Amino acid sequence: MQYQLRVSGNLYKELQQHLFPGDGKEAVAVALCGRYERDGISILLVHELMLIPHKECYRAEDVVCWKTETILPFLEKASKKDMAILKIHSHPGGFPAFSDVDDESDKDLFSSVFGWCESDSVHGSAVMLPEGRIFGRVITPKLESFPFDKVSVAGDEIKVWEHNTSSYSPDDFAVRTAQAFGEGTYSKLRRLKVGVVGCSGTGSPTIEQLKRLGIGELVLIDPDEVEHKNLNRILNTTREDANLRRLKTEVLSSHIRETGLGTKVVAYPFNLYDSPEALQELITCDIIFGCVDSVDGRHLISQLTNFYLIPYFDQGVKLDADGKGGIDKVSGTVHFIQPGSSSLLSRGQYTRQILFDECLRRQDPVEYSKRLKAGYVHNADVDRPAVISINMQISSMAINEFLNRLHSFKNEPARNYAQVSMDYSDGSICNVAEDDLPVDDYQVMWAGRGDLSTFLRMIELSAVKV
Structure with missing residues (x-):
């Protein structure tokens, strides 16, 4: 199975501004995503954002905590319309992987998400780094995770990040x-x-x-x-x-x-x-x-x-x-x-x-x-x-x-x-x-x-x- 995440340029800018307000602390947002699923390809498509207010979170350089009850409206929409939930937070220190804290946080959140949504389709979790790069993973009903093979932004600049970034030497x-x-x-x-x-x-x-x-x-x-x-x-x-x-x-x-x-x-x-x-x-x-x-x-x-x-x-x-x-x-x-x-x-x-x-x-x-x-x-x-x-x-x-x-x-x-x-x-x-x-x-x-x-x-x- 190949997994992808796509974001429009407008929502990417909103995310970047919210996740990196300039204070060096983590921040978090949640996205309601459309889906494409066919022939071994699953794509999550960021459709709507909920920017979790900074003042409603405990924020530090390497952790962000927030009340998940905030996203109940998104959970209702996701359940009703067979859409996906994507959590995305920042790593202001530039750490290019999910931390142990992230792993535990995702298990807690997505066990609740799958409790709301009857579909067996995947949901997602992602991280944005200071330079704007996004990486992430899908979460299955069994709370297994698999990396996004590709993350892309369709904006003023076309950005594409791949999980396996093998380079090509020019012929x-x-x-x-x-x-x-x-x-x-x-x-x-x-x-x-x-x-x-x-x-x-x-x-x-x-x-x-x-x-x-x-x-x-x-x-x-x-x-x-x-x-x-x-x-x-x-x-x-x-x-x-x-x-x-x-x-x-x-x-x-x-x-x-x-x-x-x-x-x-x-x-x-x-x-x-x-x-x-x-x-x-x-x-x-x-x-x-x-x-x-x-x-x-x-x-x-x-x-x-x-x-x-x-x-x-x-x-x-x-x-x-x-x-x-x-x-x-x-x-x-x-x-x-x-x-x-x-x-x-x-x-x-x-x-x-x-x-x-x-x-x-x-x-x-x-x-x-x-x-x-x-x-x-x-x-x-x-x-x-x-x-x-x-x-x-x-x-x-x-x-x-x-x-x-x-x-x-x-x-x-x-x-x-x-x-x-x-x-x-x-x-x-x-x-x-x-x-x-x-x-x-x-x-x-x-x-x-x-x-x-x-x-x-x-x-x-x-x-x-x-």
Whole structure:
């Protein structure tokens, strides 16, 4: 069994401020966590925090004591909604392991937790160190403990800590990556599992860059076949691929394996809405890149990454034709979406009406056509021009934003680059900070909620079993 813990950037900041108030004494908090459990993977997803007030605790440099009756509201919620309880406290002295006092405290607390919760699913205990690193363990109904194999934070900076932190020495092909971003970053890249949804315009150069950077595993999702009309923008495809109508995921997966740089690859030649297996695979990814044009596709990725606390890089390219064989405007944007903050919807990238129209077109094409003729829906069926140089430019921007959040190299904080836009028509590149973007209250409400009987609270995805 593999165990993971995930935290959103916003709640991570709250925890860090509470657990390290500056007096050198331990502090404690409790989290209500959503769950993901499937195929030997169990993930606790921090959904809501209860910061135990310092004045209600006995606090010293190496111990914190508090009244567990404080968390009764969380225990009731956990029991009713089959959620998990996570205790997290600080070690201001930097001790990188659970102490004997911690062991006894966890036994006392979690014997009560399992008394409240009828489920046999695990709960968790964690420690934060002064530099911000978190390690921890799950607790079973028998009060056995097993370490979290991975703890991650989906925030302004993407943080991933693993229980077994074996380092990777750069091969010859990776020396330049290690020189630019450090061997530590290269080791992180080698251990990451990254999903790419959409393998065409911006998708194929994104896949190529991730492969050349040494990503450990790639998950590729795209339902389409290679066609002659898109040979101008899909890397590593040939005219023969188009003649044979080979699947894009098949062609790119084969190329990744043939290149021989050590990246594992899993491919799903399906639309996300039609493949519960692809959705489940994405949940286990550390980062997701969205390279799709459809509004309903972008919305689905946004919901999944929010419910399961996954950093999401969305790429969009816009080339407006002038109707005379030329182009009026060339632009593109990279959005970094972190759970429980602003979303593509709150940023105005689409409206609920447009989302409804595109869902209708996918679910009921006949009814959509009727409404389109009657003027009740917008025309989403637009074949936009595509140019590989622009696609590659935006893809490179997305990859560099990703690298900057793993290993900061920009002069400004990563938070200032929540949205990066390039307009070739007037030669400008501009960025927008997360603090200047409207928060999506729905995303805040459901961040880290994890598995529900109705997947992502979307009725049409009821076939996805959790």
